[in-house]
Amino acid sequence: MHADLxxxxxxxxxxxxxxxxxxxFLALAIGFSIALPAGLARxxxxxxxxxxxxxxxxxxxxxxxxxxTFLIYFGLAQFEWIRGSWAWTFLRxxxxxxxxxxxxxxxxxxxEIIRGAIVTxxxxxxxxxxxxxxxxxxxxxxxxxxxxxxxxxxxYGNEAVFMLQGSVVASVITLQDILGAGRTLNARYYLAxxxxxxxxxxxxxxxxxxxxxxxxxxxxxxxxxxxxxxx
Amino acid sequence: xxxxxxxxxxxxxxxxxxxSLALLSLALATLLGGLGAAGKLGGGPxxxxxxxxxxxxxxxxxxxxxxxxxxxxxxxxxxxITGALGLGQVAVTPFLAGVFTIGxxxxxxxxxxxxxxxxTIPRGQTEAAMALGLRGLPLQRxxxxxxxxxFALPGYGNVWQVLVKATAIVSVIGLQDLVxxxxxxxxxxxxxxxxxxxxxxxxxxxxxxSQTLLGLLERRAAAGFADAR
Numbered sequence: 143m144h145a146d147l148x149x150x151x152x153x154x155x156x157x158x159x160x161x162x163x164x165x166x167f168l169a170l171a172i173g174f175s176i177a178l179p180a181g182l183a184r185x186x187x188x189x190x191x192x193x194x195x196x197x198x199x200x201x202x203x204x205x206x207x208x209x210x211t212f213l214i215y216f217g218l219a220q221f222e223w224i225r226g227s228w229a230w231t232f233l234r235x236x237x238x239x240x241x242x243x244x245x246x247x248x249x250x251x252x253x254e255i256i257r258g259a260i261v262t263x264x265x266x267x268x269x270x271x272x273x274x275x276x277x278x279x280x281x282x283x284x285x286x287x288x289x290x291x292x293x294x295x296x297x298y299g300n301e302a303v304f305m306l307q308g309s310v311v312a313s314v315i316t317l318q319d320i321l322g323a324g325r326t327l328n329a330r331y332y333l334a335x336x337x338x339x340x341x342x343x344x345x346x347x348x349x350x351x352x353x354x355x356x357x358x359x360x361x362x363x364x365x366x367x368x369x370x371x372x373x
Numbered sequence: 374x375x376x377x378x379x380x381x382x383x384x385x386x387x388x389x390x391x392x393s394l395a396l397l398s399l400a401l402a403t404l405l406g407g408l409g410a411a412g413k414l415g416g417g418p419x420x421x422x423x424x425x426x427x428x429x430x431x432x433x434x435x436x437x438x439x440x441x442x443x444x445x446x447x448x449x450x451x452x453x454i455t456g457a458l459g460l461g462q463v464a465v466t467p468f469l470a471g472v473f474t475i476g477x478x479x480x481x482x483x484x485x486x487x488x489x490x491x492x493t494i495p496r497g498q499t500e501a502a503m504a505l506g507l508r509g510l511p512l513q514r515x516x517x518x519x520x521x522x523x524f525a526l527p528g529y530g531n532v533w534q535v536l537v538k539a540t541a542i543v544s545v546i547g548l549q550d551l552v553x554x555x556x557x558x559x560x561x562x563x564x565x566x567x568x569x570x571x572x573x574x575x576x577x578x579x580x581x582x583s584q585t586l587l588g589l590l591e592r593r594a595a596a597g598f599a600d601a602r
Contacts, residue, residue: 204580205573206541209552213573216559217566307435314437314545321438328445335446338438346433 144333148340151327155344158323163348165319166306168241173248173305174298180249181256195253202250207308210247215239215315236315248305255301259294260286292363299356303349320344376562377571380554384568387554388575394471394550395537401476402536406483413488424484431481437542439478444470444546471543479536486532490525491517523594530587537579551575 148155180195202210218224218233225234232238263286271285313322320341327337412424431439448465455463494517502516544553555572559565 201573201577204538205576206538206552208541208544209569209572209576212552212556213566213569216556217569220564220566310435310437321435321441324438325441334449335442338442338446342434342438342442345435345438346430349433 144331144336147327147331147333148336151323154318154323154326155320155340158318158320158341159344159348161312161317161322162306162309162319165237165240165244165309165312165317166302169244169248169309170302170305172241172245173252176245176249177252177256180253181260184253184257185260198246199250199253202247203254207243207247208311208314211240211243211311211315214243236312236317240309240312240315240317243311244305244309247308248301251301251304252298255294255297256290258297259290262293263290293367295356295360295363299353299360302352302356306348306352307345374567376558376564377567380558380562380568383554383558384551384571384575387549387551390468390549391537391540391551392579394468394475394540394543394548395533397472398475398479398540399533399536401472402479402483402532405476405480406487409480409484410487410491413484414491428481428484431478436474436478436539437545440470440474440542440546443474443477447473467543467546467548470546471540471548475536475539475543478539479532482532482535483529486525486528487521489528490521493524494520519594523591523598526587526591526594530583530591533587534580534583537583538576541576 180198183191184195184199186192214233215236224230232242267285267289268281271281276284309319310321312319313325316322318326321338324337324341327333327340328335409424409427412420416424444465444467447470451463451465455461498516498520499512502512507515540550541552544550544556547553549557551572555568556565559568562568
């Protein structure tokens with residue numbers, strides 16, 4: 143066991159952690175901004191749009207993130223017209239390809255979460271809002287969305303952990319994330335497991351912090367749903 | 374497009390590798406999930422802690438990290454053992470490492486599925502069976518297990534769907550599964566988009582067929598329940 147080599151190369155893991163966190167949080171943020179309108183459109187069954195979104199969700203939830211990333215990073219390079227376009231500055235870069243794939247993937251899972259939270263909104267909640275004479279838009283943004291988003295927190299917490307752990311795919315397309323750091327360490331010193339073990343511990347620590355953070359958010363925003371007398 | 378037809382038999386072979394990897398992993402995961410749930414529900418303090426440590430640690434790190442640990446670290450471990458015993462080299466193949474890793478990870482998820490299903494069985498069911506004189510193994514086999522299967526099936530199906538997709542990562546350590554072969558074919562024909570699209574469709578097909586079969590199984594397991602769909 144060469145723990146000393148891990149400690150000596152701590153900066154590899156530090157910059158790897160930065161890469162992992164960056165990709166995870168950006169993908170979650172972009173994914174959420176896809177999921178919010180898409181989930182609402184699905185819940186409302188907006189004509190034409192809703193089936194299209196359904197296809198998008200089915201495609202991205204039914205296939206591996208690894209293959210989605212490969213399709214964007216390796217696949218798109220097949221076309222001459224893409225390599226000749228302005229988009230090529232982004233699509234030749236593994237970082238942008240990973241971010242695009244992760245965001246689309248997270249957006250698909252997020253859409254289902256938001257849709258589910260919206261359709262399970264208590265009817266009485268909306269009826270009360272209508273009875274108060276709120277306009278449709280006011281009901282949406284002052285009653286429906288705040289209520290649905292709060293209730294989607296536990297599942298969105300799961301999605302955040304899922305995205306964090308899914309982001310290891312970045313290391314397969316040459317990016318130096320946490321796992322990338324572990325692989326570099328092992329290759330450089332002919333180690334069998336030390337780098338991967340260090341990576342596993344780092345991922346566990348971040349997963350734990352993420353779970354704690356969401357538990358804190360739930361404690362704050364779902365307080366009104368807790369049974370009486372339970373703290 | 375014609376290159377896809379030319380490579381179709383090869384890719385079909387890759388699909389067989391993907392499916393056998395997934396099915397063997399599921400078998401291992403089911404075994405580990407059963408043991409884990411038994412440990413959490415009926416074990417003493419030691420077994421309970423062990424089962425809790427297993428499900429927490431395994432789910433804390435990404436699948437690819439475990440795969441590398443098992444594949445590279447496992448080879449080292451096997452070498453040390455065979456070396457100490459004076460035996461010849463035994464190779465840890467990507468397929469074996471994949472079955473072990475994915476079985477281990479999804480065993481942790483199935484532990485929770487089985488535990489939850491067990492806790493859903495109404496207490497009166499076992500009480501009634503005991504009042505009729507059933508106990509021990511026959512009680513489990515005739516009363517508990519059939520209901521456990523009914524309650525666990527939806528969760529079990531979800532784990533299977535996620536597990537199938539997870540097998541894709543084993544191509545990273547060189548397994549010639551659907552993804553590995555499509556990757557190679559895409560390189561040699563210079564048509565990676567065509568081949569990766571075909572792989573996406575293949576996974577969608579597997580998901581769709583599984584969904585249909587699982588629906589049939591669920592209906593069968595819920596036979597006799599009016600509200601079952």
